[in-house]
Amino acid sequence: MKKRLFANSLFALGLSRIKRFAHGYADMEVAIVVNTDLLMRAFKGNDDIVRKELLLNEKSINLFYMNSLTEQKTLEELVIRPLHLHIGDEWKGLQNVYISGESIDSVSDAVQAVLEGFTLITDGEELIKLKTFSVSERSIETSTVEHSIMGPQDSFNESLQTNLSLLKRKVKNISLKTIIGNIGEETQTQYAVLYMDNKVSRDNLDFLLGALNQINIQGITSASVLQQMIEEVPWSPFPQLLNTVRVDTSMSSLLEGRIVLLLDGAPQALIGPITFMDLVNAADDEYNRSLTATLLRHLSLFGFFITLFITSSYVSFLTFHPEMLPPQLFSLIATSRAKVPFPPMLEVLILEIMVEILREAAARMSIKVGQTIGVVGGIVIGTAAVEAGLFSNIIIILVSVTTLLSFLPSNVLLRNGFQVFKYVFILLAGLLGLFGQMIAFAYILSHLVKLNSLGSPLLSTGFKNSGGYSNKGVLRVPKRGFIKNSSKTNR
Structure with missing residues (x-):
């Protein structure tokens, strides 16, 4: 009986300590909007993090941003200039100054925002983030890996947003859906899954999304590494996904109901499901x-x-x-x-x-x-x-x-x-x-x-279940065959 009472008392003592710890952590999360010292402690040891204090209408405004991810010109135009426009006006809060700013209510979200290129702005009462990410990127160039004689010359680069814009400029359809997520516990690398909602196979899409959710890795370095993690048989010498740098190949794959996977920092796109002939055929076909x-x-x-x-x-x-x-x-x-x-x-x-x-x-x-x-x-x-x-x-x-x-x-x-x-x-x-x-x-x-x-046989034919032909098999059907009325028109 004494042992049971002693055990119960230990359990009650441990539970009370857990509650006090949780309560203290909650206070820390709420205190972020009134105490900038919490942010300074979170960024301690990182000299790339810049803290800048501005005085506006006797109101102290603190900025936190990463110097290597933000250009001074961008900071002046998007952050400091709107504050100067409110000099002499009655202070109505940060949301009145930065309409596009997003509120943050936790230390972890604030730290992650700075690491992603956002600028944190606080007046002691509110904490918002503003996207000021501005770094130099490689321009859109001709591919040196997959040459094209008659086709378009643009190819992907290392910027995810640029690659998304290249595809969405070519496919202007509401059916083009985009799923964005992060992969890698340490790197938090962003990826994008694109597909045509009216043409994609749900089984293939579920297979890819399930594979991405199951990946547990510290960081991802390239699309080829991600490809090996998604494939069912990674030790096979034959790839089960198409790795391409060509925008036109990705666009035509989307229109055929395939899925395109883009990774931030990788100048390639992963396409699936594919057939063996997709690996053999040239893009100029x-x-x-x-x-x-x-x-x-x-x-x-x-x-x-x-x-x-x-x-x-x-x-x-x-x-x-x-x-x-x-x-x-x-x-x-x-x-x-x-x-x-x-x-x-x-x-x-x-x-x-x-x-x-x-x-x-x-x-x-x-x-x-x-x-x-x-x-x-x-x-x-x-x-x-x-x-x-x-x-x-x-x-x-x-x-x-x-x-x-x-x-x-x-x-x-x-x-x-x-x-x-x-x-x-x-x-x-x-x-x-x-x-x-x-x-x-x-x-x-x-x-x-x-x-x-992506769950579909690699050695499949170019014919679809609906009776059509994907034009990626052993035959290249003339484009005239895709016209609804192929009869000669009267002049």
Whole structure:
């Protein structure tokens, strides 16, 4: 009985302390409107926070703002100038001076507002925030990643508001909806989800919003990192979302009922759901003639898959199936490989790795130096290697063709994914021959079948359930086919 009374007394004592602590915290939240010392303590140790005190009609006005996020010209025009206009007038409160100002009633909200570029203004009785965020931004430029010959030249930059304006200037429709949120516990990075309310699939939208709500990370650095967190199979070499810097690609995706995800600080947009052909097709297909665009799509699709079989078939035929080669071709290859000291598999692997090293080195150098290293280095090393007898002439040609074909698709992540499978094909060809190649190809197809983009199959056709065609499949339908009355008009 005594133990129970002792426990109850401890519980009552702890409850009273919790209540006093909660009451004190509530007092601190309310006291913010009358005591600027609370704000000074919150900003202690941050020299970038500026406190400025102004005297207006014998009324002390205190300003708090972050110097690196606010220009003095903006501060003068939006904050200080309206105060000067009320000199000599009867003081009626901050809301009378700043109509667009928003009231704040907690320390945490005040601190977060300053970190986001707002200016806090208090007269000892009210506390409001005014948006004065003004920093220099990169101008809208032509994309150096996804080139366009006939299409628009504008591309996204690192500002979320600029990217939103680029899209909303092209899609002037009330059905275009925008959901804005924050991600990252420390960085509080802002993102925007855009979709056409009359065309989007609710299942895809719920999948994306659910994935964003489940992300728990300290900070986000780029759209590519966010893409890996949203995808169902992040370890797959094939992307399940389209990563693009082109505004016209994002606009056409919105009109087709897809979802566009923008991230503040990232010059790319994430688009989903997508199909495999969206990764293969080039953006300029929309501006090209229908037959030409269809031919280019087939070249990109089949030519890219052929890259997996060119060098690996060379290894298979020479290692396990020489009888399948025509006698003249086999004699030519044998003569070319007379001085080569390596087996076919090791020869191909060494040369592929050398080409990969040259390409990566050229990509990480300046433009002029990179082009020189790529061209001169390839010619000099290739010629010297053949003359030294390390590689055959035929394998130099095959690897060069393979490298060129790998650049047909415009999506960089897809190209990098196929580079991984290319080495798998070569290794299995050296161990099992054509049977190993078929095993690798069957695995790729089965893996692609299992992949989803925001819950929708990645290997889906271009035809919609309503009977229409998305014009992003293996065929590029002429634009004339989308006109309601395609009959010739009378002149």
